[in-house]
Amino acid sequence: MIIRLARNSGFCFGVKRAINIAQETAGKFKNAVTLGPIIHNPQMVNRLKADGVGYVDSVDEIVDEAVIIRSHGITKETSEELSELNIPIIDATCPYVSKTQMVGRKLSEEGYDVIILGDYRHPEVIALQSYVPGNVIVIDEDSDLSDKSFNKAGLICQTTQSLEKLVKVVGMLIPISKELRIINTICNATNVRQESTAKLAKNSELMFVIGGKNSSNTKMLARISSQYCKTVHIETADEIDRIFIKDLQRIGLTAGASTPDWIILEVYNKIIEISESNLPRAINIEDISAY
Amino acid sequence: MIIRLARNSGFCFGVKRAINIAQETAGKFKNAVTLGPIIHNPQMVNRLKADGVGYVDSVDEIVDEAVIIRSHGITKETSEELSELNIPIIDATCPYVSKTQMVGRKLSEEGYDVIILGDYRHPEVIALQSYVPGNVIVIDEDSDLSDKSFNKAGLICQTTQSLEKLVKVVGMLIPISKELRIINTICNATNVRQESTAKLAKNSELMFVIGGKNSSNTKMLARISSQYCKTVHIETADEIDRIFIKDLQRIGLTAGASTPDWIILEVYNKIIEISESNLPRAINIEDISAY
Secondary structure (H helix, E strand, O other): EEEOOOOOOOOOHHHHHHHHHHHHHHHHHHOOEEEOOOOOOOOHHHHHHOOOOEEEEOHOOOOOOOEEOOOOOOHHHHHHHHHHHOEEEEEEOOOOHHHHHHHHHHHHHHOOOEEEOOOOOOOHHHHHOOOOOOOOOEEOOOOOOOOOOOOEEEEEOOOOOOHHHHHHHHHHHHHEEEEEEEEEOOOOOOHHHHHHHHHHHHHHOOOEEOOOOHHHHHHHHHHHOOOOEEEEEEEOHHOOOHHHHHOEEEEEEEEOOOOOOOHHHHHHHHHHHHHHOOOOOOOOHHHHEEE | EEEEEEEOOOOOOHHHHHHHHHHHHHHOOOOEEEEEOOOOOHHHHHHHHHOOOOEEEOOOOOOOEEEEEOOOOOOOEEEHHHHOOOOOOOEOOHHHHHHHHHHHHHHHOOOOOOEOOOOOOOOOHHHHHHOOOOOEEOOOOOOOOOOOOOOEEEEEEOOOOOOOHHHHHHHHHHHHEEEEEEEEEOOOHHHHHHHHHHHHHHHHOOOEEOOOOOOOOHHHHHHHHHHEEEEEEEEOHHHHHHHOOOOOOOOEEEOOOOOOHHHHHHHHHHHHOOOOOOOOOOOHHHEEEEO
């Protein structure tokens, strides 16, 4: 039996990087905090807390030796408040998010009205706006733009937006803009994860798609996978039954964006445990990556 | 009875301007030519010829005292060939077309791959391409872009393209472009003509829409007008019958993009002639404009 993990699955680059930075920070300071939870996964947050990295919701609450900025980034104003604390600031802002902030500022300095495609309530978007010195608005495909018109409009995107939404809002902006400059700042992690899942599913007899039952990106992975082979959407290893894998030779694993690696590893080990195979358990996550 | 002409009808600004320039030129030189027919309307071309402004298809054929560049513009190479003739060159290139050429050159100089939305066989587009020093391609909504990708793409448009086509090709370009800068160089003459027709039709009992029976822009005006009042599509004054206008108080006129003013005026005079009204005939075209 071969068990393979989709080459791109689970956390995106920016989240993995932020968690690594937080874990390194835990080794350097007795206590540190992230400003807001590092990701929306309670297990991951608890594990970090056990390592000595808790989280606070506002700058006022910080009484620790160091503060970590999570992957979404923070507003310019919050950044200034942090500086006044005179403690080490460890910046784990995703480099793609930082780049979008830089692009927004540059467009504004070049005389563009800056338009952000995104969710105005999302921390990444709130932070992004703060780096644009001039006119800036946040829109999505449901926005009413009937009273708007632009001479020079510069459009950037929250990194997790979809290409379909970008195409829609551009269709809304073209009739009201003399010049429209679109810098596509959408991160392709979601696309790459989906393509990687499809590729592995084509070469598997069964796929386990690991992630929250309510997670829309995980459900999408399951839908894609099921076009190519038998697919089971699970949250944890406990859901795997011997009956699923009986007589199978090629099993594939993939995971949604908020599924930590160790949950994937538990699934891997459970499959080994209940199969007749003698494959080694607790193998490193890198060693099972193939597609 | 009131006869009113749609405020924006017939020739667009660029064509009217080119014809005026050609007529002025006729007064200054014994013989002059345009490079290519001034517009695709044989009556207009013949009238100019009678005034002493003929046309040639290529630079080699020019034996005249002066040459007029028509509203579409000419290529950079043709412009250089004309310079070598050492005769006055009268430039009637539409200012909107010249602006598009300037924008294309500037985008190219700023490192953009230049994409032109347009018909690659149209003289305006052929000329436009010649002013772009770097990479340039011409596309429309049926183009196959599957093997293309752009780091910095700059999109400009043939002035007579529609907004719908622009939205379509932008939808095709977004997934393959990191940056897409759209300078909307579409001239709004067509839109304005249609809006003007609708406005007059709403205030008329009958509309005469004047222009070639095969002219797609004229047919579109007739379709729009017929949503609001009884509408008759005619090519010349001869087609007007007394029966059409019997007992009517408010008659509207509009005309397609290739219909010269004097044909509109003939229609006006014919209506006066066959009506019982005592309105003055051969009134100036400006005097009958109301909407």
